[in-house]
Amino acid sequence: MTTMTDPPKASFQLSMLIYDTRYRSYTFQFIALLLLMLLIGYLGKNLVENLAAQGQNISFGFLSDPSGYDINQRPIEYDSQSSHMRAAVVGVLNTLIVAFLGCITATLFGVTAGILRLSPNWLVRKLMAIYVEAFRNVPVLIWILIIFTVMSASLPSPNQFRGESAEASMVLDAFAFTNRGVYVPSPIWGPGSSVVVLAFLASIIGVFAYRRYATKLLYDTGRLLPMGWPSLAILFVPTILIFFIMGQPISLDYPALQGFNFVGGLHIRGSLIALWFALAIYTGAFIAENVRAGIQAVSKGQTEAAASLGLRPGRIMKLVILPQALRVIIPPLISQYLNLTKNSSLAIAVGYMDVTGTLGGITLNQTGRAIECVLLLMLFYLTISLSISAVMNVYNNSIKLKER
Amino acid sequence: MKRTVFLGAMTVAGLAAGAAAAGTLDDVKARGKLNCGVTTGLVGFAAPDANGVWEGFDVALCRAVAAAVMGDATAVEFVPTTGKTRFTALASGEIDMLARNTTWTFSRDTDLKFDFVGTNYYDGQGFLVPKSLGVSSAKELDGATVCIQTGTTTELNLADFFRANNIKYEPVPIETNAEGQQQYLAGACDAYTTDASGLASTRAAFENPTDHVILPEIISKEPLGPLVRHGDNEWGDIVRWTLNALITAEELGVTSANVAELGSAAVANPEINRLLGTEGDLGKMIGLDNEWAKRAIASVGNYGEVFEKNIGEKTPIGLARGLNAQWTQGGILYSPPFR
Amino acid sequence: MPHDQISFVRKHMLPEAPPPATETGAVKWLRENLFSSPANTLLTLVSIFVVFNIASASAPWFLNGVWDSPSIAACREILDGRVGGCFAVLSERWNQLLFGFKYPVELYWRPGLAFVLLFVAGAPVLFGKIFPRKMLFFTGLYPFIAYWLIWGGSIMVPIFALLGVVVGAVVYSRVVTISAGVAVIAGFVAALIFWIASGYISRPMADVMALQAVPSRDMGGFMINLMLGVVCVSLSLPLGILLALGRQSRMPIIKWICVVFIEFIRGVPLITLLFVANVVLAYFLPPNVTFDLILRVIIMITMFSSAYIAEVIRGGLAALPRGQYEAANSLGLDYAQSMQLIILPQALKISIPGIVNVAVGLFKDTTLVSVISMFDIVGMIRGPILASMEWKGVYWELFGFACILFFITCYGISQYSQWLERQLRTDHR
Structure with a gap:
C-alpha cells in the first residue's frame, strides 16, 4: 500500500535564512548589498567630512575657467585663455592621435615579426625571437624613456643645421630630423584641391569595383583578369590628370630653418615620436606572438588539403590559412589595441600632452581639483575601453563558428 | 572609536603612518617625528646626499622646527612630494608642514585652505x-x-x-x-x-x-615659503616664529657658534634675551619651552648661515643674497619683533 | 649462362659512400636554414648586416667600459675620447639601484635574506613534484618572516598577524559545513577581531625580539618593484578567485557587483589608479587617518591585478565542460566542496599561463610608481642618480642595467610557466 503525502510544510523559521539553500542566496545578496551600501556610505561620509573640514566642495565649474597654460601640440584651436575643458579636449585628441598611430604601427611590426618568426630562415627566426622576448620582458615605461633619450641625445639640434659647414643637413631638402622632432613637408590645400581629393576617393571606389568585377568574371567564365597594374592605374592616373588639369592646386610646404626653429611643414614632436614608437614596438612584440600563435593554430592538414586541391602557396595563405588564423588573432589583437591606448597614459613621462598630461596633469596641479580631474580621466578611459569591448563582442559573435 | 579600530588593524599591518589630530603640535610630540614635505630633489634646496641624508635650504627649516619642538634636529621624516601631490599630502595630514619652494599665491592661501606662514626665499x-x-x-x-x-x-x-x-x-x-x-x-x-x-x-x-x-x-614674483594646514593656528605660529627666529637671529648677530654663550645668561640686548628665553616667557605663549629658539638656532644656524651653507656664493649654487638680504642690508628680509 | 663468361662479379658489398658535401653538416644546415631561396639569401644578408652593425657599434662601448671612477667627468677623462661605457655608475650606485637611497647599508642583508628565502618558500609551490610537501609549511610562514626581515620591529607583530590568520582559518573550517559564503565572512571577521584585539597587546611588547625598524618610506630601488610584484600578485590571487566565482554566481546582486568592479578596473589605466592612491584616496579615509603611500599603492595595484586575474580564472572556469559541474553535483558535493575538489583545481590549471602573463605584466607595471614620486628603480635613475652632479648624463648604463634586471626576472618567469604547462599536461598526446 502506498500513500501519497506532501512533504511536511515547515513554517518559515529564521534559521532557514542560513540553512535552507532556497533562502540562503537571498540572505547573502542582502548582506552583500548591505555591506556595499555601508562601504559607500562610509566613504561618502568621510569625503563630505573631509571636504567640509577643508572648506572645499565638489564642483566642475573650474572646467569653464581659463586654463592659463599653453599646449604645444594642438589639433584644435587653443591658447592659454581657452577653458580647462578645451584643454582636456585637446588632451583627448592627442591621446587618440597617438593611440591611432601606435595601433597601426604596432600591427605592422607585429605582423611582420610574427610571420618572420615562422620563417625557414634560422637567422631571421632567432632575430625576431630576440626582438619579441627583449621587448615583452622589459617595462614599457623604460622603453619610452630610452627612446626619448635616443631622440634627444643622438639626433642633432636645429642649431647644428645652421651655417656654411653645418654638422647636420636635411634629408632630400624636405625632411629634418632634429632632437625636437621630425619636420616633414605638409600639403597646402589651394582652391580646387577638393576636386582632386574627390577624384582620388572616387578612384579608390573604382579599384574596389574593378576587383569585384574581375572576381565575378573569374567565377562566371573562368577568365582571369590581371589585378595588379590595372588597380594601380585606376588609383593614380585619373587623380594625377585632374591634379594637372586643375592647375596643381595642392602644393607642399617645406620646413625651413628660421629663427630658433624650423618653420613650416608638419612638426612631429619628439615626445610624440618617442611615445608612438615605444608603444608600437612594445605592443608589436605582443602582437607578433598572437600572430604566430594564430598561424600555428591552423592545423597542418589544412595546408596539405589546400595543396592537394592544387592551390598555389600564396593562395593557400590567402584563402585557407589567413581566414582561419584571423579568427584566432583578432580578439587578442583588439585587446592589445586597448592596452596600447591605456599605456599611452604614460605620455606624462615624456611630456606629451595627452589627456593625462592636461586634465590629469597641469589642470589638476593648477586647480587642485584632484577628485574631479581623476574622475573625469577615469570616465574617459572607461568609455574608450567599454566601446572597444563592445565592438569586440559584436565581432566575436559574428565570427563564432556555427558548427551545430 | 573608528580611529582606534583603524589603528588597531594597522598596527598589525605594521604600516601605520600615524594620525594627525586637530592639534598638530601634540601629534608631532607624541610621534616624536616631524613629517616635513620637501621636493623630490633640487640640489641646494632639498636633496638627499650620497648617504641618503636630506640637505638643503628648505630642509634646514624643517630641522629648525623639529629642534624647536622636540629638541632634536634629526627627528624629521622627509616626505618627497611632487607638484601634484604636495597639497594633498598636506591637506590629508600626511605631512605636518610643507617646505618645498612653494609660491605664496592668493588662491593657494584661500581657496586651497592653507596658511603660508612666511617667506623664506624671495624668488622670480x-x-x-x-x-x-x-x-x-x-x-x-x-x-x-x-x-x-x-x-x-x-x-x-x-x-x-x-x-x-x-x-x-x-x-x-x-x-x-x-x-x-x-x-x-x-x-x-x-x-x-x-x-x-x-x-x-x-x-x-x-x-x-x-x-x-x-x-x-x-x-x-615668487615668494617661496613654508605652509601649514588652515585652521591649526597654534601650529602655524610655531612654524612662522621659528622662521622669524632664524631671520631675527641673523639681524641680531646670533649664530650657531655664539648662541650657547648668549643664551646662557641675560645679555645687554633685551631682544636677544627675549629670543633666547633668558627674559620673558615667549616660548610658553606658543606652547613650547623658553629655549625653543635657542635650540633651533643651535641646530641649523641663523638664516644667513643656512643661506651660505646651502645656496650661498661659496656653494656650487652660488646665489647672491639680493632681495634676500636683511632689511638693514638693502634686502627685504624683515622679521616682526620678538616682544 | 656459364659462370666464366661474366667478366666481373663483385664479391663484396661496397662501403656506404659519404653523402655529397652539400648534403651534410654545416653546409647542408646553412643551405637549408639560411640560403634556401633567393629571398631567403637576401634576408640572411640583411640580417647579418644588421647584426654586424649593432655588434661593431656596441662592442667598443662594452670593451672600453670603465668600472672604477668617482664621477662621469673622471670617467670621461679615463676614456680620453674613446668610445666606452661608464659602468662605474653601477659599481658606485648599485646599492641605491637595488635598495633605494635610504635603506641602512648595514641592514642590506635583511632584504637580501628575504629574497633568498623567497626561493625556498616558492620552491614547493613552483616545483611541487620535486620538493617535499612539508616545505609548504615554510611557505605559509614566509610572508610573516619576510615582513619582519624587511620592515624590522618587534617579532610580535608578524606573530600576532599569523595567529590572526590561523584563527580565521579555524573559524572557516568550523563554519564551512554550513555554508562556504558564511564561512568566508565569519573567518574574515574572526581574524579581524583577533587583529584588533592583538593591536592592544602587541604595542607594549614593541621591543620583544625587535630588529631595527625601517620605515617603508626608506625603501626603494628594485626592491620596491620586487616587493610590490610579489605582494600584489599573491594577494590578488585569492581575491581574483573570489571575484571570478562571484562573476559566475547565480545571485544577481553579487554577480553585478563583481562585474562592475572588474570592468571598471580593467577599463582604466593603472596610472589613474595610482593617481587615486596618491591624491584622491586621502579624501575617502576618515579625517586624521593616513596610510603609508606604499600601502595605498599596494591596495590599488592589488585591486588592479585581481580584476585581471579574475578574468583569466573566469576563462578557465568557462573552459571546463559542463559535465564536470554536473558530476560534482551528482556526487552530492555542496558548492564549497565541488569548487575546492573538482572545479577550481582544473580551472586553475588551465589558467596558469594566463595568470603568469598577468603576473609578469603587473611586475613590469610596478615601474609606474616612479610617476607618483616613489623611488623604485626607474624613479632612482630619473631622480637622485641622474640629478646628481656626479652622474648626470649616464643614461645607457643605467637604463641598460634596469632592462637586464627586468629581462632576467620576467623571462625567467615566462620560461617557468612554459615548463609548468608541459608538466601539467595530463591529456594523452
Missing part, C-alpha cells in the same frame, strides 16, 4: 639660455622652444609673459629637473625656465656653467 621666474644663442633679453625669444617643469606656477607665468609681449613660443613640458637639464643641454630646447634660484642651481651643475646665461628679465 627667469630664463636660462646658452650664450651661443646670442639672446640678451627674453623678449627676443620669439619662436623659441622653451623647456618648462610641469606642475608649477611657472607654466602660467610663461603663458602670461609671452601673451603679454605678443610673441610665440613652443612649450616643452618636462617632468623632472634632471630631464629638463638633459633636454636643455642636448639642444632640444632653446631656453629653460623656472625660478631663478632653481636656474642657478641647475646651471651650477653644468660642465661649463659660463657658457650659459640667465636672462635679465624676471617675469614673476
